[in-house]
Amino acid sequence: MTSGTMPLRSEQDIVSARQAVRKWCVELGFSLVDQTKMVTAASELARNTLIYGGGGEMVWSHGSQPGRRALTLTFADEGPGIPDLDLALTDRWTSGNGLGLGLSGARRLVQEFDIDTTPGAGTRVTISRWK
Amino acid sequence: MERIPILRMGDLLLVTIQVDLHDQVAMQLQDDLTAQIERIGAKGVVIDISALEMVDSFIGRLIADTSSMARVLDAETVVVGMRPAVAITLVELGVAMPGVRTALNVEKGMAMLIQSRRED
Numbered sequence: 257m258t259s260g261t262m263p264l265r266s267e268q269d270i271v272s273a274r275q276a277v278r279k280w281c282v283e284l285g286f287s288l289v290d291q292t293k294m295v296t297a298a299s300e301l302a303r304n305t306l307i308y309g310g311g312g313e314m315v316w317s318h319g320s321q322p323g324r325r326a327l328t329l330t331f332a333d334e335g336p337g338i339p340d341l342d343l344a345l346t347d348r349w350t351s352g353n354g355l356g357l358g359l360s361g362a363r364r365l366v367q368e369f370d371i372d373t374t375p376g377a378g379t380r381v382t383i384s385r386w387k
Numbered sequence: 388m389e390r391i392p393i394l395r396m397g398d399l400l401l402v403t404i405q406v407d408l409h410d411q412v413a414m415q416l417q418d419d420l421t422a423q424i425e426r427i428g429a430k431g432v433v434i435d436i437s438a439l440e441m442v443d444s445f446i447g448r449l450i451a452d453t454s455s456m457a458r459v460l461d462a463e464t465v466v467v468g469m470r471p472a473v474a475i476t477l478v479e480l481g482v483a484m485p486g487v488r489t490a491l492n493v494e495k496g497m498a499m500l501i502q503s504r505r506e507d
Contacts, residue, residue: 267409274407274441292441292472296480299443303410347481361444361480 259317264331270302273314277329280318284325286387294327294385297362301331301381304358309333309379326386328368334378341373391416393423399500400424400462401493403435413449420453424460431500432457435493437468447482454487463503465489467496 262276263269277298281291298314305312312333318326338344347360359381363369368384389412394401400423402416420432434450436442442450454464467490469477477484490496 267411271407271409278440289472289475292470292476293479295441296443296476299441299445300480303443303445358444361482364479364481365476 257317257319257321259315262314262316263311264302264305264314264333265311267306270299270306273302274299276316277327280316280327281385284318284327284387286327286385290385290387293365294383297365297383298329298331300358300362301329301383304381305331305333305379309335312378324386326384328382328384330380330382332378332380337375337377337379338371338373339375341371345371390419393420395423395427395429396497398427398429399431399433399497400427400429401433401435401497403438403493405438407441408439408446410445413446417449417453417456421456421460424457424462429462430504432462432464433493433496433500434464434466435468435496436466436473437470437492439473440470442469442473442477442482444480444482447477447480447484451482451484451487454484458486463488463500465496465499467491467493 262273264273274295277295278291281294302314310333315330315332317328345360366383366385370382373379391402391404402420450466457464465488469489490499
């Protein structure tokens with residue numbers, strides 16, 4: 257397994273994160289559609305971290321586990337947290353001026369999705385895709 | 388900040404997005420394109436996204452909004468060249484881009500605009 261952390265403090269960081277995720281997906285041998293899904297999910301979550309969480313970081317790990325090659329990403333911020341998680345995971349619901357598809361859409365694009373949020377303490381969203 | 392060039396062909400405009408879009412660059416394009424439509428009285432816009440490896444909900448909405456703005460300014464927009472993997476991902480994400488006309492490539496998009504002008 258290889259792992260590390262990338263900052264999510266600016267729009268340029270979102271672009272860098274997308275490019276890194278694409279590179280890892282290619283290295284892991286993901287199909288083009290699977291690569292695109294993972295990169296898109298990462299872009300949605302990275303933007304959430306920046307806009308709603310006030311910035312944070314992306315923790316990544318990838319590599320071969322027995323039986324599967326997986327990429328796992330955690331988007332962590334120390335922002336206001338999400339007071340009503342069920343609501344936030346509803347399509348078209350938004351606390352900002354977005355489409356309200358970031359969280360719910362990203363969840364549909366990956367194989368594993370986990371969210372841990374505490375009002376006032378921050379949010380961590382973890383996603384995985386594997387081949 | 389980098390800007391995306393807008394090419395004029397008669398009363399049509401062609402925008403080819405060749406870079407990985409920053410949010411700010413995408414929003415600048417919206418401003419530049421609507422200004423250019425007004426300045427030359429453009430009747431049609433082709434937005435070529437064949438180089439885009441990813442369209443997320445932000446960029447998808449921006450393209451859909453740009454198309455609506457162009458329509459209010461009496462110009463029709465055709466989005467061309469979407470990659471199949473991008474199309475699959477966008478629909479799964481839930482971004483439908485209603486009201487946005489699409490074509491497979493620039494040539495077909497241009498033909499579509501010229502055709503619909505003849506019908507006017």
